[in-house]
Amino acid sequence: MKKTGPAKNVSRHKPSSPPDQLLADVAFAQIEEMIITRKLPPGSMISESQLAVEMEMGRTPVREALQRLRQIGFVETLPRRGTLVAGVDIRQQLELLEVRRPLEELVAQVAGVRATPEERTHLLKLAKEMMTAAERGDTKSWIRIGGEIHHAEVYATHNSMLITSMLPIHAQSRRFWYHHIVQNRAYVEGAQLHSNVLKAIAAGDGKRATAAVQELMQFIERFTRSALDTF
Template sequence: MKKNSSARKASQGEQASQPDQLLADVAFVQIEEMIITRKLPPGSMISESQLAAEMEMGRTPVREALQRLRQIGFVEMLPRRGTLVAGVDIRQQLELLEVRRPLEELVVRVAALRATPEEREHLRKLARQMITAAERGDMEAWIRTGGEIHDAEVHATHNSMLITSMLPIHAQSRRFWYYYIVQNRAYVEGAKLHSDVLTAIAEGDGERAVVAAQGLMQFIERFTRSALDTF
């Protein structure tokens, strides 16, 4: 992405314009990906100026993106030191699952009811995509598709509060899975369970979607506990 005049003005400390807000969205996605894939590993310090240079934008959108990442627990702001990439806490993942389980059931039930025909077809496509990634043992594609599935499911609810609530939960889950899935190689089982949920939503069967989501959450909790025992 080329550095435009709006980004240059923001980097000089002027008030962010609409293009700067769009750049902040881009910066958020890119930095989040760097943290999830451990290109920015836990415990490392983040340089705003270096990230701005790498992404060819001003420091203002980068700073805003980091503030949003702080809100979902990806980074910590340390006084007089800078921005630190937060660690991954397995026990915190178990706490997260307590919150996530009932919300996931609500998401899939509402999505099965409200999804548009286009959204239902997209969910079917994502189910096939995840199965293919699992069969190939392609972790990168598996994790990326998982993120797309989360986004597609919550947006299919057409409920802005659910979308906002699930954003940090799913982000933390993706980060955990990226590191620990390679230890267990549970690609195929996870893909099948995700596929069951997506298929039920696509077919408009809310009750079956909830049952499938419960099975998926049981698998995730089992996987998380095994990671806790291992590490």
């Protein structure tokens, strides 16, 4: 009689679900966009369980995403009430600009030196896309591309500290612009000034990039103060 070896334990693995950290990143991006576009308007209460259902994930990554959003000032935690979408403080935007201005100059200078050929090509592509959106008066695309531009610029520095510092600043800026650009309609001027920065970075011209950033920041400050005057 032929002996048989021990039976092999054949386990049937279920498809693994994404780790909570990855889901938290997804939740962060989605909730951030909801707040920026006012799908979750200022002053509204956020339900972790409802968001988890909408995004088809557990409450743990949603809770972690909300913690990160609290760190950048998008939400507030109220004792015994829950999580509240924070308001947009125009005066705080002016304080933010004081911090942002020198950092933007540094981003442009460093990115101009370290950006890869692929990153330079991408920056030029984004410049064209923003101009097209501006000429069409397409606010949503203008804001979305602006976010992509900020992301591309800071990652082209290949400096983790700059990336960490600039991402929350840019997020606050996008939120402010989404609301106020509709009233001001300064699409084309803003797009042209962004384009000047991107072209200078792509060309590796640090001096021109710095000058272009200074012009852009002057425009942003004027824009912010005009919003303050009508507030």
